Amino acid sequence: MLLLNIDAAFVIEKVILISVILMGSLGVAMYATWAERKVSAVMQDRVGPNRAGPFGLLQPLADGLKLFFKEEIIPDRSTQFIFILGPCLAMLTATMTSAVMPWGPDFTMAGRTISLQVADINIGILFVFGVVSLGVYGVMLGGWASNNKFSLLSSIRAASQCISYELAMGISLIALLMMTGSLSMKDIVTQQHGFWKDGYFTWNFFKQPVGFIIFLTCSFAELSRAPFDLPECDSELNMGYHQEYSSMKLGFYLFAEYINMFISSAVISTLFFGGYNFPFMDQVQAAVPSGIFSLICVGALMAKIVGMILFFMFVRWTLPRFRYDQLMKLGWRSLIPLALINMLVTGGVILLTMKK
Amino acid sequence: MPVSSTHYLFLSLLLFSIGIMGTLMRRNAIIIFMCIELMLNAVNLLLVAFSKIYSDADAQLFVFFIMVVAAAEVAVGLAVIVMMYRKVHSVDINILNRLKH
Amino acid sequence: MDIYSILFWFLSAMAVGCALGVILSRNPVNSVMFLILTFFAISGHYILMNAQFLAVVNIIVYAGAIMVLFLFVIMLMNLNADVEPQKGMMIQLAGVISGGTLFLVVLMGLTTAKSELIDPRSSDIGLISNLGKVLFTRYVLPFEISSVLFLSAMIGAVVIGKKENIPASDKTEIV
Incomplete structure (x- = not known):
């Protein structure tokens, strides 16, 4: 190929990586639905799904099959094109973020250095933010196109909630970025190498605990999960923005939510919990070949992600839902000032330590 | 034909003219506002092209400031449009011709 | 190509x-x-x-x-x-003509402009570290002023968008 001056092996490598990541996030999202039911069952002293397969492990497949075979209903007075576009956008933005995540360290195979990151762009976090800020379109357009007042109310709620909490999220991240000095996800992970260095933890969680708490709260709101699941508040809005949806379009919306949960767990693990780093990784690296070491690192990241997902679920089944005004008050009057103070304090500390 | 500064000049000019046409053609205040955003973006595009040609970061910072001003402008402008809608229950700018009579 | x-x-x-x-x-x-x-x-x-x-x-x-x-x-x-207001044909045509005239006039003015080839190779002036250095050295005053602009725009939007205080006696009329 004359036009594209890229070697074929590189393209094949990236295509394989992209498909593995896509399949992986779909698989994790699928079993997140199962885990959610099991967790809720355990917390409410029930059994949960146990019919399809051992421990109900085939339940997600059965659910998917059911959604596939359901009748597809498009409301008569809806805007058809936008109605179909809504769930597609939700799914697209949910899967796009995984492109800049570093899933593991580089390893060499057959003389090639293979990177476990689809694209190492120097503005990785901003890319994540851009995609997250686009995520609201799926919900807004779907809710509006349904031509149903409850859907519309729900989508307006979702949009205002997302915009409000994106602010606090961004400001809390600025404090973190001032410490890392780089916006590339790869650099941020490399800086958190290992667990303990020079007498202090390397993970950003120990350097930015306040920022972490703000970021976590905001990601609950961005995911519109309990206690901030106002867009799906069934006691006020019947069901939410996907009320008029049926069949696989509904499936896309529900599924996109779980993919979002997976991705935001991955982002939180990468930014605050060292990504694929784990304690004593240098000793392990010396002991095993690079390919296996990369696999262990991916496993460490996955363990962190699963931990985060479980945390999201525990919170959902423990805390009651906020009221809408409480949600807005929390975002604008507590989190944003707190994030600003955190940013100022971080800046001051950096200034003082730099002068020494 | 390799891409030159003239290409970007014409593209930006075309987008700007489309913005002007939209402003003159439409009566919906929100669409007119959107056309103004389009014109601002056409200018931004040209500034980035110049920054690329002369390898100068200043033009990109101008784009940054234009975005800042546009965001502030949208916040106030949309508030004005919402207020107007509350008063006259329409976003048609032709209703706002009381000074004529 | x-x-x-x-x-x-x-x-x-x-x-x-x-x-x-x-x-x-x-x-x-x-x-x-x-x-x-x-x-x-x-x-x-x-x-x-x-x-x-x-x-x-x-x-x-x-x-x-x-x-x-x-x-x-x-x-x-x-x-x-359905509720979208439409202008008359003549006015729309006038809009197109004036926009097109502007396009043509500037186009004619630009024909003599010096044409510089765009270098397709990547450069690093658009990178964030580079932009940040220029922003916080040469353009630090406009940057600070723009933050004041933002604040005033925010306050302005809140003031404009706020519902006016309606006296209790008038409330029934408006409903």
Whole structure:
């Protein structure tokens, strides 16, 4: 190929990586639905799904099959094109973020250095933010196109909630970025190498605990999960923005939510919990070949992600839902000032330590 | 034909003219506002092209400031449009011709 | 044609086509979506010119915040093609002619402009570290002033958007 001056092996490598990541996030999202039911069952002293397969492990497949075979209903007075576009956008933005995540360290195979990151762009976090800020379109357009007042109310709620909490999220991240000095996800992970260095933890969680708490709260709101699941508040809005949806379009919306949960767990693990780093990784690296070491690192990241997902679920089944005004008050009057103070304090500390 | 500064000049000019046409053609205040955003973006595009040609970061910072001003402008402008809608229950700018009579 | 030119023509066609869609579609929601696509095309141009930071900021600020606000307002007012006000044919024609005249006049003025080839190789002036250095040294005063502008715009929007205090006796009339 004359036009594209890229070697074929590189393209094949990236295509394989992209498909593995896509399949992986779909698989994790699928079993997140199962885990959610099991967790809720355990917390409410029930059994949960146990019919399809051992421990109900085939339940997600059965659910998917059911959604596939359901009748597809498009409301008569809806805007058809936008109605179909809504769930597609939700799914697209949910899967796009995984492109800049570093899933593991580089390893060499057959003389090639293979990177476990689809694209190492120097503005990785901003890319994540851009995609997250686009995520609201799926919900807004779907809710509006349904031509149903409850859907519309729900989508307006979702949009205002997302915009409000994106602010606090961004400001809390600025404090973190001032410490890392780089916006590339790869650099941020490399800086958190290992667990303990020079007498202090390397993970950003120990350097930015306040920022972490703000970021976590905001990601609950961005995911519109309990206690901030106002867009799906069934006691006020019947069901939410996907009320008029049926069949696989509904499936896309529900599924996109779980993919979002997976991705935001991955982002939180990468930014605050060292990504694929784990304690004593240098000793392990010396002991095993690079390919296996990369696999262990991916496993460490996955363990962190699963931990985060479980945390999201525990919170959902423990805390009651906020009221809408409480949600807005929390975002604008507590989190944003707190994030600003955190940013100022971080800046001051950096200034003082730099002068020494 | 390799891409030159003239290409970007014409593209930006075309987008700007489309913005002007939209402003003159439409009566919906929100669409007119959107056309103004389009014109601002056409200018931004040209500034980035110049920054690329002369390898100068200043033009990109101008784009940054234009975005800042546009965001502030949208916040106030949309508030004005919402207020107007509350008063006259329409976003048609032709209703706002009381000074004529 | 090299890959740069192909991408340039594709993105330009997308930008111009979607910009025409903004002004020609009757439904305001469609206009908003066309404008978002235009912004994406312009962001694509930025990436082509190695201004990655501006490309992402363009998407975050315009597509992610400003257009959401527009969509929000349109949804709140429940505007659709049926209530969309239309100007008369003559006025629309006048608009097109004046816009086209502007295009032609500036085009004629630009024909003698010096044409500089765009270097398709990547440069690092658009990187965030580079932009940040210039922003916080040479342009630090405009930067601070723009933050004051933001604050005043925020207060202004709140003041304008606030519901006026209606005396209790008048409330029934308005309902």
